[in-house]
Amino acid sequence: MGTSVELFAGGGGLAMALHDAGFRHLLVNEFAPRACQTLLANKAAPHRDEAPLPKRLSDKWPLIQGDVREVDFTGLTGQVDLLAGGPPCQPFSLGGLARGDTDDRNGFPWFFRAMREIQPRAILCENVIGLMRPSFRDYFDYITRELSAPFEQRVEGESWVDHNKRLVKTLAHPNSDPSERYDVHVVPVNAADYGVPQLRRRVLMVAFRRDLEIEWRPPRATHSDTALAHALVDGSYWDEHDMAPRPDAIPAVLGPVDGLRRWRTLRDAIRGLGEPGPDKVEHPDVDAHIRWPGARIYAGHTPNLLDRPAKTVKAGVHGVPGGESVMRLDDGSIRYMTVRETARVMTFPDTWKLAGPRGEQMRQLGNAVPRLLGEVFATSVASALRGAR
Numbered sequence: 001m002g003t004s005v006e007l008f009a010g011g012g013g014l015a016m017a018l019h020d021a022g023f024r025h026l027l028v029n030e031f032a033p034r035a036c037q038t039l040l041a042n043k044a045a046p047h048r049d050e051a052p053l054p055k056r057l058s059d060k061w062p063l064i065q066g067d068v069r070e071v072d073f074t075g076l077t078g079q080v081d082l083l084a085g086g087p088p089c090q091p092f093s094l095g096g097l098a099r100g101d102t103d104d105r106n107g108f109p110w111f112f113r114a115m116r117e118i119q120p121r122a123i124l125c126e127n128v129i130g131l132m133r134p135s136f137r138d139y140f141d142y143i144t145r146e147l148s149a150p151f152e153q154r155v156e157g158e159s160w161v162d163h164n165k166r167l168v169k170t171l172a173h174p175n176s177d178p179s180e181r182y183d184v185h186v187v188p189v190n191a192a193d194y195g196v197p198q199l200r201r202r203v204l205m206v207a208f209r210r211d212l213e214i215e216w217r218p219p220r221a222t223h224s225d226t227a228l229a230h231a232l233v234d235g236s237y238w239d240e241h242d243m244a245p246r247p248d249a250i251p252a253v254l255g256p257v258d259g260l261r262r263w264r265t266l267r268d269a270i271r272g273l274g275e276p277g278p279d280k281v282e283h284p285d286v287d288a289h290i291r292w293p294g295a296r297i298y299a300g301h302t303p304n305l306l307d308r309p310a311k312t313v314k315a316g317v318h319g320v321p322g323g324e325s326v327m328r329l330d331d332g333s334i335r336y337m338t339v340r341e342t343a344r345v346m347t348f349p350d351t352w353k354l355a356g357p358r359g360e361q362m363r364q365l366g367n368a369v370p371r372l373l374g375e376v377f378a379t380s381v382a383s384a385l386r387g388a389r
Contacts, residue, residue, distance in 0.1 A: 001022050001023070001024055001057055002022060002023045002024065002081035002082055002382055002385055003023065003024050003025075003026050003079060003080050003081045003082070004018050004023035004024065004025050004026065004080065004081060004082040004083070004084060005025070005026055005027045005028070005029075005073070005076060005080050005082075005083050005084070005114070005118060005120070006018060006025060006027075006028050006029070006083075006084045006085050007029050007068055007083075007084075007085035007087075007107070007110070007111060007114060008029070008030065008031075008068070008085045008086055008087055008088060008107055008111075009028045009029060009030040009035070009039060009063075009085070010030060010032070010035050010086070010364055010367045010368050011035050011038050011039075011354060011364030011365060011367065011368045012035075012038060012039055012042060012043070012348075012352065012368070013346060013348065013368030013369040013370060013371050013374060014084055014085070014086060014124075014126065014368070014369040014371075014374045015028055015039070015043075015061065016043075016348070016349075016352070016371045016374070016375075017369065017371050017372075017373070017374025017375040017377075017378050018082065018084055018124075018374065018378045019043065019057070019061075020371070020375045020378075021375050021378035021379040021381075021382050022057065022379075022382055023081070023082055023378065023382065024054055024055075024056070024057050024059070025054065025061040025062070026053050026054060026062065026076060026079065026080060027047065027062050027064060027073075027076065028044055028061045028062065028063045028064070029063070029064045029066075029068050029071055030063065030065065031065075031066060031067055031068065032364075033065075034355050034356035034360045034364065035355075035364055036063065036065045037355035037356065038353065038354050038355040038356075038364060039061070039063050040063065041353045041355055042352055042353060043060060043061050044060060044061040044062070044063040045060035045061070045062065045063065046062075046063060046065070047062035047063055047064045048062075053079070068107065068110045068114075069110055071114075072117075073113075073114050073117035073118045074117045076117075076118050077117060077118060077119055078119055079118075080118045080119075080120040080121070081120065081121045081122060081385055082120060082121070082122045082123070082124060082378070082381060082382075082385070083111075083114060083115060083118055083120035083122075083123050083124075084123070084124040084125070084378075085107075085111060085125060085126075086125065086126040086127055086367075086369060087106070087107030087108045087110075087111050087125070087127065088106065088107045108143055108146075109154070111125065112146055112147075112150045112153075115147075115150040115182075116150050116151055116153065119179075119209075120209070121208065121209050121212060121385060121388075122206070122207065122208050122209070122214075122381050122384070122385055123147065123182065123184075123205065123206065123207035123208075124204070124205075124206055124374075124377060124378060124381055125147070125204070125205040125206075125207075126202055126203075126204050126205075126369050126374070127202065127203055127205075128202060128203070129188060129201040129202055129203055131143070131203055132188065132203055138164075139160065141164075142160055142163070142164040142167070143205075144184050144186060144205065145164065145167040145168065145171060146163075146167060147182055147184045147205060147207050148167075148171055148181060148182050148183070148184050148207070149167055149170050149171055149176075149180070149181060149182075150180075150182070151180040152166065152167055152170045178209070178210035178211035179209060179210070179211040181209070181210040182207040182208060182209055182210060183207060183208050183210055183214070183216075184205060184206075184207040185205070185206045185207065185216060185218060186203060186204075186205055187203065187204045187205075187206065187218045187377075188201070188202075188203050188204075189201070189202055189203070189204055189373065191370050191372075191373045192223060192225075192263050192264070192309045193221035193222070193223055193224065193263075194219070194221065194222055194223065194372065194373050194376050195222060195223050195261070195264055195347075195372055195376075196264070196309075196345075196346075196347055196370040196372050196373050197263075197264035197265055197266060197268055197269035197309050197310055197344070197345055197347075198269075198309050198310045198311070198312065198313060198345045198346070198370065199309050199310070199311060199312060200312045200313070200370060200373075201312070202369075202373075204218075204377055206218070206377065206381060208384065208385075208388075212385075212388040213388070214384050214385070214387070214388050216380070216381075216384045218377075218380070219376050219377060219379075219380045221260065222260060222261055222376075223260055223261045223262060223263050223264065224258050224260040224261075224262070224263060225263055226254075226255040226256070226257070226258050226260070227257075227258060227260050227261055227262035227263065228262040228263040228265070229251045229254055229255070230254060230257060230262070231262045232245075232249060232250050232251060232307065233250055233251065233254060237262070237265075237307070241267060241271070246307065246330075249305070249306075249307040249308075263308075263309050264309065265306065265307050265308055265309055266304050266305065266306050266307075266308065266309065266310045266327065266345065267306040267307055269310065269341070269344040269345050270341045270344055273286055273289060273338075273340065273341060273344070274286075275291075276289050276290055276291035276338050277290075277291060278291065279291050279292065279293045280292070280293070283340075286340055286350070287340060287350070287353065288338065288339035288340045288343070288353075288354060288361065289338045289339070289340040289341070290338055290339065290358070291335060291336070291338065292335075292336040292338070292358060294336070295326045295334050295335045295336045296326070296334075297326055297334060301324070301326070303326040303327055303328040303334050304324075304325075304326065304327040304328070304337065305327075305328060306327065306328070306329070306330065310327075310337075310345040311324050312324065313325075313342055313345055313346060313362075313365055313366045314366045315362070315363045315364075315365075315366030315367045325337050325342065325362065327341075339354060339358060339361045339362060339365070342362060342365050343365060346365050346368055346370050346371065347370045347371040347372035347373075348365070348368075348371055349371075
C-alpha cells in the first residue's frame with residue numbers, strides 16, 4: 001500500500017482513483033467550499049495538526065480546506081510515494097479564458113513547491129489537452145522541464161521565459177543529483193479508450209524520481225470506437241440492452257477488428273437508473289437524479305446520443321454549456337442529463353454525494369478526473385513503485 005498527497009482535489013474523482021488503486025491519502029487539499037463539503041460528505045475529515053497520519057486505507061482522508069499557497073508540506077518530506085493533482089485548468093482550457101501563465105488560477109507553481117517540500121517518489125498530474133495547443137506549447141514544455149527539475153526554483157522577479165532558459169541549461173548537465181530529478185512522461189489520452197463512457201481528451205503527466213531508476217510505459221488503451229462499431233453492426237450491443245437495433249446508430253463503414261473492448265456509451269452508463277420524475281422533484285430512490293427544465297439545442301450545441309460515448313462533461317465559465325449536458329432520448333425528445341447521470345459518465349459511484357445546488361454539482365463533475373481513468377493510471381504507477389522497492 002502506497003501513500004499519497006493530492007492537491008486541487010475538487011469533487012474527488014482523482015482522490016477516489018488513488019484510493020481505489022491502493023494509495024493511502026496522508027493529506028488532501030481543496031479551496032472551493034462546495035467541493036470541500038463534497039469531500040467531507042464522503043471519505044474526508046478535517047485535518048488536525050496534532051492527529052497522527054492515517055495508517056489504514058480505510059482511514060478518513062485528512063482534508064486541509066483552504067488556499068494551497070498557505071499549506072506547509074515539510075512535515076511530509078520523504079513519506080509520500082505519490083503526489084497527484086490537476087492544477088486548475090481554466091488558464092489553459094479551450095472552454096475558459098485561456099490566459100495561461102498570467103492567470104491567477106494557474107496552480108502549477110504551487111504544485112512545484114509541494115514537490116520540493118514533499119520529495120515524492122512519483123507524480124501524477126492531469127490537465128486539459130489545451131495545454132498542448134500551439135499557443136501554449138512553449139509554456140507546456142516549460143512545465144515539463146520544471147517537473148523534471150523542481151529544485152531549480154524560479155526566483156522572485158524572474159519571468160517564466162528566463163527560468164525556462166535556466167532549466168534547459170540545468171537539464172543538459174549530466175552530473176545532477178538523481179534524487180532531485182524526475183523522469184517525466186507526457187501521455188495524451190481520450191478517456192473513452194480506457195472504458196470511460198465519455199469522449200474526454202486530456203493530458204496526463206507521470207514522473208518518477210530518477211534515483212529509483214524506474215522504466216515505465218503508459219497503460220495501453222483497452223477500448224475502441226472500432227469495437228463499438230462492430231458491436232452495433234453484429235447486434236451484440238443491442239442484445240446487451242435487450243432492444244431492437246436503431247438504424248440511425250449503425251455505422252455504414254467498419255474498420256478491421258482490433259481485439260479491444262468496445263467503447264462504453266451513454267446508454268451503458270445510465271443503465272438501470274430509469275427516467276427522472278417531474279421537473280425539480282427528487283427521485284424517490286436515486287440521489288441527485290432530478291429532471292431539470294429548459295433543455296434546448298442549437299448550432300454548436302448538439303445533444304448527447306445514447307449509443308455513443310457522452311460528450312465531454314464541462315464545468316463552463318458560467319455553469320454548464322447547453323448542448324454538452326443535453327441528451328436525446330429514444331423517442332426523439334431532449335432533456336438535460338441529471339447530476340447522477342453525469343456522475344455515471346464520470347464513473348463516480350452512485351454512493352458518492354455531491355454538495356451544493358445543481359450548477360455547483362455539475363461544476364464539480366466537469367472539473368473532475370473520471371474516476372476510472374485515474375484508477376488505470378494510478379494502478380500502473382503503484383505497480384512501477386512496487387517494482388522499485
